[in-house]
Amino acid sequence: MPSRKALIRQPSSRLDEGLVTHLQRTPVDAVVALRQWEGYVGALAEHGWESIEVAPADDCPDGVFVEDTVVMFRNVALITRPGAASRRPETAAVEEELARLGCSVNWVWEPGTLDGGDVLKVGDTVYVGQGGRTNAAGVAQLRAAFEPLGARVVAVPVSRVLHLKSAVTALPDGTVLGHPPLVDVPTLFPRFLPVPEPSGAHVVLLGGGRLLMAASAPKTAELLAGLGYEPVLVEIGEFEKLEGCVTCLSVRLRDLYV
Numbered sequence: 001m002p003s004r005k006a007l008i009r010q011p012s013s014r015l016d017e018g019l020v021t022h023l024q025r026t027p028v029d030a031v032v033a034l035r036q037w038e039g040y041v042g043a044l045a046e047h048g049w050e051s052i053e054v055a056p057a058d059d060c061p062d063g064v065f066v067e068d069t070v071v072m073f074r075n076v077a078l079i080t081r082p083g084a085a086s087r088r089p090e091t092a093a094v095e096e097e098l099a100r101l102g103c104s105v106n107w108v109w110e111p112g113t114l115d116g117g118d119v120l121k122v123g124d125t126v127y128v129g130q131g132g133r134t135n136a137a138g139v140a141q142l143r144a145a146f147e148p149l150g151a152r153v154v155a156v157p158v159s160r161v162l163h164l165k166s167a168v169t170a171l172p173d174g175t176v177l178g179h180p181p182l183v184d185v186p187t188l189f190p191r192f193l194p195v196p197e198p199s200g201a202h203v204v205l206l207g208g209g210r211l212l213m214a215a216s217a218p219k220t221a222e223l224l225a226g227l228g229y230e231p232v233l234v235e236i237g238e239f240e241k242l243e244g245c246v247t248c249l250s251v252r253l254r255d256l257y258v
């Protein structure tokens with residue numbers, strides 16, 4: 001039986017200092033952000049996901065975007081080396097928590113850089129975005145860690161958004177969703193469904209046909225509901241100001257042994 005735990009991390013009180021790369025900086029309201037984060041965690045719980053809270057890192061403004069610190073494949077956790085140096089202190093507590101949960105732990109080493117947001121798993125295919133925070137050595141180390149476990153690692157260019165998963169994610173049947181102006185090479189994906197909103201490209205699979213999505217993508221939610229899925233919408237506007245999306249606020253752990 002697959003496990004249904006999800007790593008999360010409380011927003012730092014310095015959230016408004018989080019990095020912005022492709023967006024214009026706009027002020028972040030810490031109180032609203034905390035309320036939105038609680039709503040996100042509540043939606044996970046409502047749909048059967050037990051949250052495991054990583055120790056808060058108040059001095060890491062981007063710590064809430066916990067997805068970037070680790071890539072899971074089966075029971076193996078690859079602790080990343082984030083492309084932004086300011087984010088590297090985020091990984092230690094994540095590693096500790098995953099070891100405690102019984103995962104095998106592996107690491108990305110210098111000169112490699114890899115952000116979890118650049119890794120999209122579709123079955124045993126692991127797409128990795130290269131061009132922003134993840135470099136060629138990071139891609140090579142991802143291959144070395146996961147190909148022996150049965151993964152097929154496919155590197156794809158990313159230049160228009162922060163991470164690969166800012167551009168594309170996948171439905172339960174493997175169809176890749178993306179907002180075309182933000183996807184470098186849509187033809188790299190065997191089945192690609194264009195969506196009308198940038199944040200419509202982001203879905204977290206909650207189980208069955210339920211899809212956690214940002215409330216900022218109502219047209220895509222309608223499109224997906226029409227295809228028989230059940231969108232579960234959450235407000236995450238304060239995190240979107242920092243180039244965050246629904247995927248980056250958690251790491252689902254589906255293959256724990258304990």
Ligand SMILES: NC(=O)NCCC[C@H](N)C(=O)O
Binds near residue numbers: 163
């Ligand atoms: N996986 C993600 O989409 N992470 C979002 C990270 C946003 C953060 N402000 C950053 O620039 O690193």
